[in-house]
Amino acid sequence: MNTSLRVLFVEDSEADTQVVLQELCKGGYAPIYQRVDSPVMMQLALQQSQWDVIICDYLLPSFSAPDALQILKTSGLDLPFIVLSGLIGEDVAVEIMRAGANDYLFKGHLKRLVPAIARELRDAEMRRAKRQAEASAFQLAAIVEASEDAIISTDLQGRVLTWNPGAERLYGYSAAEVKGKSLLDLIQPDSNLLSAATQHSGTRAIDCRQVIQQRKTGELIEVLLTVSLIREANSRVVGFAVVARDNSERQLIQRMKDEFVSIINHELRTPLASLQASIDLLLTGKLGDLSHQGVRMLNIAAKNIDRLVQLTSNILDFEGLSSGKITILKQPCDIGELVNQTVATVQSTAGQQGIELLVTTQSVSVSLDAERISQVLHHLLMNAIRFSNAGGRVWLEVELRDDGKVDALALSHRKAIKKPYVLVKVKDEGQGIPADKLEAIFGQFQQVDASDTRRQGGAGLGLAICRSIIQQHQGTLWVESTIGQGSIFYLALPVQRVAVQA
Amino acid sequence: MTGKRVLVIDDEDDIREVAQASLEIMAGLDVIVACSSQEGLKKAEAEQPDAILLDVMLPDMDGLTVFKHLQANPATRHIPVILLTAKVQMSDQRRFAELGVKAMIAKPFKPAKLAHQLLEVLGWNS
Structure with missing residues (x-):
């Protein structure tokens, strides 16, 4: 198959052009060509189309090969430029080569044409590759420099x-x-x-x-x-x-973060403490009677101060856990008892919202940080209550998994949980969590829906804290959910020593 | 009224006032206040309160040093001290407990809870 070749002829004679084309066809090329015979036409042709080679007659009625060469140079294109002439003296040939032509041939001796084109195309290709390599090296150098x-x-x-x-x-x-x-x-x-x-x-x-x-x-x-x-x-x-x-800059940022946390800790919580205590004191009614509207306003203030206090606590907790400033102190603890204690702290909230708590627990000794695990259980229960409708139910179950069988539960969730372990399930009948949010809710500042922040309170740090605490117990925390039916949070904690009672 | 007297040492005027009001209104305690560690140490010795509620972060001396001074003085050694702190961590709690601090109460506090915790820790519930 012939190689396609895009040729721009700068030539006034169509007959001469045809002779060259025949020679090219014989040499194995399938030329696509255009013939121009004026500077304007040549400029247009260079602008409008892409060419592999220019074959230029030395002398045309309106201009000559040196003029054509100048037009090519001005265009900035790197194309093989071969001069063809009926009559050309050696001195002129040398001059035109010096001016930048790649070769010159006599019209009567076209044998050298095909090899000359092949050589010039190869050279042009090499020049292109070199330019590309230089450009890419230049880019890399710029990146390294910057x-x-x-x-x-x-x-x-x-x-x-x-x-x-x-x-x-x-x-x-x-x-x-x-x-x-x-x-x-x-x-x-x-x-x-x-x-x-x-x-x-x-x-x-x-x-x-x-x-x-x-x-x-x-x-x-x-x-x-x-x-x-x-x-x-x-x-x-x-x-x-x-x-x-x-890395010292990172440490500077770390120091700035520590300072910021310390500011939250003291400068923000101290005024909050005054606000919270004074409003709560007013609400006791022991400082005098308030109008119904006044009590309502104070309740709003109190509720929002509670939110702020909770938020600062969460930020401090999260920062402390992730930076290792808060250490997990594990001691043998009866998780059944811990669950009962924690359930007692949310019982009144559940009652106020008309939520029924159904707790099934058993006594298992687990090595854990009671304060932190209680914090996790409290958060999971409060979440279940908050996202339930009045009249709904929330279940909490504690189960020891040590039956020696392959753990289908763990396998189905691709959770590598080594037996024996204690599994705590907190189940609600709330609106459920979309599948694409099941992992995201354990991230920082995440809520299922941005409007949750305003409606339900919280800053979306609670579950990130819970997961961090559970991970530091070498445990696992995950969630399953069906939209419209509710969610089940699973908390698996490894058990070292086991004392089971039915 | 319990007839018991508590010394509140805190440099923040507002905290002092709400702590005083909380303890007076919610627990029926008598409250005297000090706004610096120096004043606190003096009042502890002179007034002989039944308990001291001490802020951990005081500008002139940290709470722990104040506590050590109280322990070092035979006239104040017997007075139970409860620390008021912005953050309560288990590790801190153990460290302070080992030193003889009676309890730690976290800021921010709810008046009723502060009163309840204080009464409970000091065994004044009955």
Whole structure:
């Protein structure tokens, strides 16, 4: 099959054009062509269509090959330009080649035409590939230059090959200072990082760790370091790529967060304490009678202060649990008893909302932090009550699962729960949770529906806290739900020592 | 009326006032107040209250140091101390309990709960 070739002829003679076309067809090309014979036509043709080659007559009535070459240059296109002429002196040929033509041929001797085109197309393709490679290298270089992280490459001996501005900022050495020097001697003496990297040469990113390194000034800095191997196309390892991130900034952010938490803790809760206590005191009626409307307004204020207090408690809890400041102190505890105690604390709320609580429990000794697990049970029960309609029922069941059988429940939810464990189920008849929210509700600041925040109170941190507490007990917390029928929250806690009573 | 007297030591005027009102109205206690640790230590010695409700975060001296001073003074050593704190953690609670702190009550507090907790901890319920 012939190779298609898009040819722009700059030529006044159609007959000459046809001769060239025949030659091209004989040479295995299927030419698509356009013939132009004026500067304007040539400019238009270059703008409107794509070409593989230009074949240009040396002398035309309105202009000449040097003019055509100039038009091509002005267009910015890189196309093979071959000059064809009936009569051309050697000096003119040299001049036109110097001006940028790729070849020149005599109209009577077209044998060289096809090989010349093939060669020029190959060369043009190589120039294009080179330009692309340069552009992509330029882009990569721009990314490396602009990176806040230090990006360094070394040879196999760890001698610095490249050193970006991020590395200059982080370590204090300029690129010129470090080129060819041993990276580890500069920033991390006594490290076996690169030799460890060589041994793990099978993997891609071979090391990511927090290390202490030193700057040019001798100052020690905490750095998050990733070392990976640089491979050639034949996958031979030729060096190391080192990416280092200044971790001290993160620690600054951590400190700012701690300060913020401390502000919430003290500056926000202290005025809340005054507000809460003074409004509650007014509501006791012991400071004098209030109008019916006055009591209503104070109740609204009291309810919303309770929300704020709860929110600050949740933020503190969540921050404390995730940062490890709140430690889980496990002690053997009868979960049946803990459940009964917790149920007692929500009984009056359930009663006020006309919700019936149905509790089935058993005595199982579990190693747990009673305060925190009670917090989880309380939250799950309060949620079940809040999202139930008046007259609804909420079930709580405690069950020891240690029957030696394959755990169908755990399998069906892909939960790796090792037996024996205690399973607590909290079931309601509420509106249910959409399937796509079943996991999301355990995230931070998540509610099934944004309007829940206003309607039901809470900031959507409660379940995130619960899950964190359960995870720190090596347990699992998840939910099943059917829209319109209700939800079941499952809480599984591992049991070490078991004392069962029916 | 129980006839018992409680010293409230807190630098926040509003907290002092609502704590005083809570204890007076909800528990029928007599309340005297101090707005700094120095004043608190002096009043504890001079007035000999039946219990002290002490804020953990005082600007001039932290609550724990105040507590240690109270313990070190033979004239105040016998007075039960309850700490009022913005955050109560089990670990803190144990540490303070080991030192001899009678109880910790969390801020914010509900007046009725504060009164109830205080009476219960001190065994003044009857």
